[in-house]
Amino acid sequence: MLDAKLFRADLQSLANELARRDYVLDIDVVNSLEDRRRDLQTKTQELQNQRNQRSKEIGAAKARGDDIEPLLAEVNDMGDELKRCEHDLAELQGKLQAISLSVPNLLDASVPNGKSEDNNVEVRKWGEPRQFDFDVRDHVDLTSDLSRDGALDFDSGALITGSRFTVMRNEIARLHRALAQFMLNLHTAEHGYTELNVPFIVNSDSLTGTSQLPKFAEDLFALEGDSGYYLIPTSEVPLTNLVRDKILSPDDLPIKMTAHTPCFRSEAGSYGKDTRGMIRQHQFEKVEMVHIVHPEKSWDALEELTGHAEAVLQKLELPYRVMTLCSGDTGFAASKTYDIEVWLPGQDAYREISSCSNCTDFQARRMKSRFRNEDGKTELVHTLNGSGLAVGRTLVAVLENNQQQDGSISIPTVLQPLVGADTILKPTNG
RNA sequence: GGAGAGGUGGCAGAGUGGUCGAAUGCGGCGGUCUUGAAAACCGUUGACGGGUUAAACCGUCCGGGGGUUCGAAUCCCUCCCUCUCCGCCA
Numbered sequence: 163m164l165d166a167k168l169f170r171a172d173l174q175s176l177a178n179e180l181a182r183r184d185y186v187l188d189i190d191v192v193n194s195l196e197d198r199r200r201d202l203q204t205k206t207q208e209l210q211n212q213r214n215q216r217s218k219e220i221g222a223a224k225a226r227g228d229d230i231e232p233l234l235a236e237v238n239d240m241g242d243e244l245k246r247c248e249h250d251l252a253e254l255q256g257k258l259q260a261i262s263l264s265v266p267n268l269l270d271a272s273v274p275n276g277k278s279e280d281n282n283v284e285v286r287k288w289g290e291p292r293q294f295d296f297d298v299r300d301h302v303d304l305t306s307d308l309s310r311d312g313a314l315d316f317d318s319g320a321l322i323t324g325s326r327f328t329v330m331r332n333e334i335a336r337l338h339r340a341l342a343q344f345m346l347n348l349h350t351a352e353h354g355y356t357e358l359n360v361p362f363i364v365n366s367d368s369l370t371g372t373s374q375l376p377k378f379a380e381d382l383f384a385l386e387g388d389s390g391y392y393l394i395p396t397s398e399v400p401l402t403n404l405v406r407d408k409i410l411s412p413d414d415l416p417i418k419m420t421a422h423t424p425c426f427r428s429e430a431g432s433y434g435k436d437t438r439g440m441i442r443q444h445q446f447e448k449v450e451m452v453h454i455v456h457p458e459k460s461w462d463a464l465e466e467l468t469g470h471a472e473a474v475l476q477k478l479e480l481p482y483r484v485m486t487l488c489s490g491d492t493g494f495a496a497s498k499t500y501d502i503e504v505w506l507p508g509q510d511a512y513r514e515i516s517s518c519s520n521c522t523d524f525q526a527r528r529m530k531s532r533f534r535n536e537d538g539k540t541e542l543v544h545t546l547n548g549s550g551l552a553v554g555r556t557l558v559a560v561l562e563n564n565q566q567q568d569g570s571i572s573i574p575t576v577l578q579p580l581v582g583a584d585t586i587l588k589p590t591n592g
Numbered sequence: 593g594g595a596g597a598g599g600u601g602g603c604a605g606a607g608u609g610g611u612c613g614a615a616u617g618c619g620g621c622g623g624u625c626u627u628g629a630a631a632a633c634c635g636u637u638g639a640c641g642g643g644u645u646a647a648a649c650c651g652u653c654c655g656g657g658g659g660u661u662c663g664a665a666u667c668c669c670u671c672c673c674u675c676u677c678c679g680c681c682a
Contacts, residue, residue, distance in 0.1 A: 217663040221610030
């Protein structure tokens with residue numbers, strides 16, 4: 163949510179700014195609603211003031227023991243108009259609120275203009291894609307042989323649930339678990355994060371706070387019944403909302419949290435996309451990093467956060483590149499986003515494995531997350547989030563990058579203690 | 593699932609229809625004292641919106657929503673949450 167003052171001042175430049183995202187702000191509608199709101203609010207407050215005055219007079223008269231009947235008669239018919247004004251005002255404010263909840267965050271000046279991911283800009287590259295002297299297989303071909311020791315079992319996922327669900331067995335399941343462990347250990351031991359274990363089900367206030375609602379409800383899995391609960395699409399939601407409706411002390415900042423959770427996404431509108439393998443699933447696991455910071459520190463924090471995600475890939479010896487998302491590809495709440503794309507030999511391409519965003523005060527304003535600043539005034543914090551990393555996609559990357567000619571997978575050194583082996587998926591016979 | 597008790601400012605905790613946005617304590621901030629600090633004492637200290645150069649000033653907010661009333665923290669309805677006891681249970 164943007165500062166309401168922006169909707170009252172220079173609407174045209176706000177509209178121009180939002181146009182970078184192809185978001186069309188209807189200036190006339192906002193203007194007319196704002197005008198009516200201002201008039202009605204003034205009038206309502208005047209009437210409220212009158213009512214308060216009269217009520218106090220009656221109270222005082224009664225305390226003195228005077229006859230209050232004449233005063234009561236005088237004040238009798240005031241209520242209707244006030245009620246009407248209050249009702250109309252609430253309705254107007256509801257409309258303005260709905261608009262402001264649907265407006266995306268302002269982009270940082272450093273974000274390049276562009277329509278789609280094709281216009282994202284490479285910031286840096288790390289590692290060299292490995293040259294293979296045999297035919298490269300993708301993670302599906304590498305793991306779908308059920309006769310072998312470990313497997314990615316897509317058929318069973320479809321059997322027990324449906325499409326875009328996967329069952330992992332044996333060594334693959336263990337490698338997956340090892341990856342999540344490794345990431346958590348790294349972030350807590352070396353990057354200064356507090357580890358949290360949070361609910362995987364959240365209420366709509368939390369989803370509104372981080373801005374998945376009201377606009378992106380169709381991306382979520384909602385629970386049946388009248389609880390109003392949803393499965394989390396990312397642990398960004400529970401982690402960030404820990405500071406909802408809070409006034410923090412400056413000493414509390416920065417807050418750096420990490421958690422390993424499943425993520426549930428309906429993937430509405432992605433029917434033909436990434437249907438092969440476990441790149442795009444309805445359920446996947448992710449180690450998330452969230453920063454709650456002083457507003458002046460958030461841009462430094464974005465670099466730091468991105469570096470923490472990169473550190474995971476470097477220790478796993480996986481080649482990647484860092485991209486600045488262009489204006490058209492940057493998410494709703496973000497002012498600026500770095501995507502980290504890992505090299506996938508099976509796709510002969512870099513694919514997103516982490517997304518690190520500075521949401522500035524956008525989520526904080528929705529959540530009313532503030533701190534008491536140097537002057538003793540309340541001020542909105544800035545929030546950041548990033549994947550550190552998507553575990554399933556990291557699994558894919560390890561499998562594809564570390565494959566051997568015989569179909570086995572060599573395990574990165576840092577994972578070997580957790581996996582308990584230096585090679586998995588060894589052929590059982592010749 | 594059943595019974596009961598509660599939800600009030602950063603925290604604790606009074607307040608049961610009329611200057612109550614709310615006593616008091618803690619914490620925070622400023623000061624006195626002190627070489628400095630602590631203690632003690634004095635003062636100050638809610639959030640949000642409108643308004644102003646700044647103030648004054650006005651409005652809203654006592655878990656959420658609705659109602660009664662000239663007037664609601666206080667009464668009524670409803671939902672949510674917390675605690676205690678019982679039952680069930682990983």
